[in-house]
Amino acid sequence: MVPREERGRVRCDVKAVNRVVNGRTKMSVSLAGRLASALHTTAEFCLNAQRAGDLFEEYQRSSSLPKPIRPTSS
Secondary structure, eight states, X not given: OOOGGGXXXXXXOHHHHHHHHXXXXXXXXXXXXXXXXXXXXXXXXXXXXXXXXXXHHHHHHOSSOOOOOOOOOO
């Protein structure tokens, strides 16, 4: 995700970035801000990417989702 030469620009422990990349922890708002700065994007983009990955994993794990709630006829 972050090349070795760019890690210094993120200004955080490499272990923290590796834990996020390897799925062992969630990205904090603080880390998202530092990654966004280093990658020339926004913290919102980084956090949305985390959320999208979480949703994808949940859908893959879930064998069946609940049926949608339909409004009742009055």
